Amino acid sequence: NAGVTQTPKxxxxxxxQSMTLLCAQDMNHEYMYWYRQDPGMGLRLIHYSVGEGTTxxxxxxxxYNVSRLKKQNFLLGLESAAPSQxxxxxxxxxxGTVLYEQYFGPGTRLTVT
Amino acid sequence: AQKVTQAQTEISVVEKEDVTLDCVxxxxxxxxxxxxxxxxxxxxxxxxxxxxxxxxxxxxxxxxSWNFQKSTSSFNFTITxxxxxDSAVYFCALSEASFGNEKLTFxxxxxxxxxx
Numbered sequence: 001n002a003g004v005t006q007t008p009k010x011x012x013x014x015x016x017q018s019m020t021l022l023c024a025q026d027m028n029h030e031y032m033y034w035y036r037q038d039p040g041m042g043l044r045l046i047h048y049s050v051g052e053g054t055t056x057x058x059x060x061x062x063x064y065n066v067s068r069l070k071k072q073n074f075l076l077g078l079e080s081a082a083p084s085q086x087x088x089x090x091x092x093x094x095x096g097t098v099l100y101e102q103y104f105g106p107g108t109r110l111t112v113t
Numbered sequence: 114a115q116k117v118t119q120a121q122t123e124i125s126v127v128e129k130e131d132v133t134l135d136c137v138x139x140x141x142x143x144x145x146x147x148x149x150x151x152x153x154x155x156x157x158x159x160x161x162x163x164x165x166x167x168x169x170x171x172x173x174x175x176x177x178s179w180n181f182q183k184s185t186s187s188f189n190f191t192i193t194x195x196x197x198x199d200s201a202v203y204f205c206a207l208s209e210a211s212f213g214n215e216k217l218t219f220x221x222x223x224x225x226x227x228x229x
Contacts, residue, residue: 033217040122042204055185058216088204090158102217104158 001025004107006091011110013081021076021108023091031094032074033058033102034066036087043090049074081112115140117207118218126195127228134190134223135196142166144210147181147188148217152202161203164188192225200227 007022023032030051035043035058045058049068063085065077074093076086088109092102116139123148126132138147149161162172164181172179197215203221 040221042119043219045216045218049214088156092158101160101163103160104150106157 004091004093004105006089006104006108008108009106010109011111013078013110015082015112017081018077018079019081019110020078021089021091021110023073023074023076023093023105024072025091025093025103026072027093027095027103028071028092029070029095029103031096031102032068033092033094034064034074034076035090035092036060036085037090037107038087046076046089068075081110083112086110115142115145115207115209115216115218116220117220117221118154119203119205121223122221123224123226125226125228128197129194131191131196132195132225134192134203134205136188136190136220136223137206138186138188138205140186140209142209146208146210148208148210149179149188149190149207150204150206150219152204152222154201157205161190195227197227197229200225 004025033048034046037043039074044060046064047058047066049055052071055066067075088105088107091105094102118137145165145166151159167180178191180189202222202224204222206217208217
């Protein structure tokens with residue numbers, strides 16, 4: 001049982017390049033989330049999904065797109081990376097109700113130059 | 114809208130001292146859930162505790178204890194006899210139970226440094 005995994009762990013992009021971050025969970029969780037963590041700002045929600053085929057915007061969605069084609073995977077895309085998107089990105093998942101805690105992946109450190 | 118405030122940005126204490134991390138929250142819901150997560154220097158986020166709004170009992174787990182007070186909208190975290198391994202960033206988080214609101218709102222975190 002791997003829990004929540006994220007690919008890649010590190011990435012450096014040039015401004016304007018695109019990339020996709022992959023999050024996978026093997027716990028059959030309905031809900032999946034993408035956060036970014038910046039110094040002094042805690043974790044901010046980018047997008048989330050309440051089930052396969054559904055996505056919704058979080059607090060800071062601009063510049064990002066997501067897809068949830070399979071229940072176990074949640075992809076985060078950057079179409080045209082900007083230096084302001086330099087951050088650590090965390091994926092999380094949880095089971096059916098807000099009562100339960102979210103399980104986090106190890107994070108992806110992205111630098112945009 | 115839900116909000117979590119962790120006013121203490123950084124705290125340093127000498128090993129074996131007790132330390133309390135403050136968390137104040139805002140919500141319009143009567144049913145909600147509060148969480149604490151730990152982020153050690155390695156970077157992963159580790160779940161510590163969950164508390165629902167109907168359960169105001171304090172909880173103790175080893176050297177950790179949590180004080181939930183609805184009257185002051187606070188959910189404070191105390192570490193007794195701190196150890197170097199407690200050095201981490203600690204996040205308080207809030208989730209409302211209303212349908213359609215599946216988000217977890219985090220505070221900005223408190224960086225705790227335990228000095229040997």
